[in-house]
Amino acid sequence: MADQHRTFDLAVVGGGAVGLSCAWRAARAGLSVVLLEQDEFFGDRASSAGVERQWRFQYSDEEMTRLVLAAVPLWRELEEAAGRRLIHTTGSLWFGEVAESTNEGHISDAAKVLERLDLPFEWVTAAEIERRFGFRDLPGHYEGFYQPGGGVIDVKGTLFALYCQARAAGADLRERQRVTGLAVTGDGVRLSTGAGTLTAGRLVVAGGAYSGELLRSWGVEFKVEIYEMATAYFQVRDPSVDYPTWFAFQKPAETDSNLFYGFGQSPWGPRGTIRVAPDFEVDPLHSPREADGTPRAADLRRTADWVRRHMPGLDPEPLRPSTCLIALPADPGRDFYLGTVPEGTAGAGRVVVCAAGWMFKFAPLFGQICVDLAVDGATSHDISRLTFGR
Numbered sequence: 001m002a003d004q005h006r007t008f009d010l011a012v013v014g015g016g017a018v019g020l021s022c023a024w025r026a027a028r029a030g031l032s033v034v035l036l037e038q039d040e041f042f043g044d045r046a047s048s049a050g051v052e053r054q055w056r057f058q059y060s061d062e063e064m065t066r067l068v069l070a071a072v073p074l075w076r077e078l079e080e081a082a083g084r085r086l087i088h089t090t091g092s093l094w095f096g097e098v099a100e101s102t103n104e105g106h107i108s109d110a111a112k113v114l115e116r117l118d119l120p121f122e123w124v125t126a127a128e129i130e131r132r133f134g135f136r137d138l139p140g141h142y143e144g145f146y147q148p149g150g151g152v153i154d155v156k157g158t159l160f161a162l163y164c165q166a167r168a169a170g171a172d173l174r175e176r177q178r179v180t181g182l183a184v185t186g187d188g189v190r191l192s193t194g195a196g197t198l199t200a201g202r203l204v205v206a207g208g209a210y211s212g213e214l215l216r217s218w219g220v221e222f223k224v225e226i227y228e229m230a231t232a233y234f235q236v237r238d239p240s241v242d243y244p245t246w247f248a249f250q251k252p253a254e255t256d257s258n259l260f261y262g263f264g265q266s267p268w269g270p271r272g273t274i275r276v277a278p279d280f281e282v283d284p285l286h287s288p289r290e291a292d293g294t295p296r297a298a299d300l301r302r303t304a305d306w307v308r309r310h311m312p313g314l315d316p317e318p319l320r321p322s323t324c325l326i327a328l329p330a331d332p333g334r335d336f337y338l339g340t341v342p343e344g345t346a347g348a349g350r351v352v353v354c355a356a357g358w359m360f361k362f363a364p365l366f367g368q369i370c371v372d373l374a375v376d377g378a379t380s381h382d383i384s385r386l387t388f389g390r
């Protein structure tokens, strides 16, 4: 069968932001790389779907903010190579219940981290948020901060830039090739796909929500919850209305986590609509293959109610509703899985995993870290919170 005798230095499973970043960094370092993607590149069925992601420095844990800072030079390198801007600075506004812990973090703790690392921010009250940023009818005790370095990432532009850079550096990028089996060989890993088998010295699994399908057969503990998250756009009533990227931290409602976030008018796309979405972890899927792209009506209704009540500059009728698949670590104290599979499991020392969590902003850095772990077995970055068995 095809490729039976071809051996690559590195194989990558998954052609989302992380897998493409791995291929870019590995090929650029002179490794022979093959990347296998089960769907088409730039599709909307996995976690790198849609057109925008939030860029932010604030995290409740200092190590995470340090990783964002470490990602910046790689983003600049990618932007330079692609000849276009991929991160657009619009500012980032976090507001609401300042002591509420959520899957996105904690306002007060994140402000302390910004202060410790000497990153600029302004503390704002509910009245100031309404006056300066166009929100309305916020509970009077809501507060938060505005961080001017936050912004919005151009998702499709990033994926295309990564794809082009990886290819130009010699990576073999294959779409519509699902990896159905992994086996350890004498000095590497063998991957089975519908098109045949191939071998590689090292493997990175960057399969997003699907990563568990491959890892569980090796007994790797990969504990995640998988959700299909709703999202929608809303028509701007007055063209002068705009917002920074924002996240509202609220006390959970009876039915959901009551968290909402959104963007301003797209700096690269047609103006006139703005994305607002709920961040509700409800109805986890048993398998990512159950996802059907249909948002829950209740999630859209709740988001429309938030817009109606708090964002008078927008028409509250949801437009272009869709979903995005996400796997989140089941342990709320863990942000991601990033590391070599643990000793005692098949693939130890040869297989690196990078999956689960809100990681688009880290993609170029995590790609580099995966390559360093796969090739050298180590990274200079502090990822101790993210490794297996920590």
Ligand SMILES: Cc1cc2nc3c(=O)[nH]c(=O)nc-3n(C[C@H](O)[C@H](O)[C@H](O)COP(=O)(O)OP(=O)(O)OC[C@H]3O[C@@H](n4cnc5c(N)ncnc54)[C@H](O)[C@@H]3O)c2cc1C
Residues within 6 Å of the ligand: 013, 014, 015, 016, 017, 018, 019, 020, 036, 037, 038, 039, 046, 047, 048, 049, 052, 053, 054, 055, 177, 178, 179, 180, 206, 207, 208, 209, 210, 211, 214, 229, 231, 324, 325, 326, 354, 355, 356, 357, 358, 359, 360, 361, 362
């Ligand atoms: C609604 C939503 C909002 C988000 N907001 C933010 C944000 O504001 N900021 C941020 O930083 N992050 C955010 N994220 C998270 C971010 O989008 C993801 O962390 C990131 O896109 C993950 O990229 P990935 O490459 O790891 O996974 P994916 O994009 O899911 O890519 C994995 C790929 O692997 C392929 N694959 C899987 N199994 C196989 C197999 N066996 N064989 C071949 N191919 C396979 C899949 O088809 C898929 O294309 C958000 C996510 C969602 C859903």
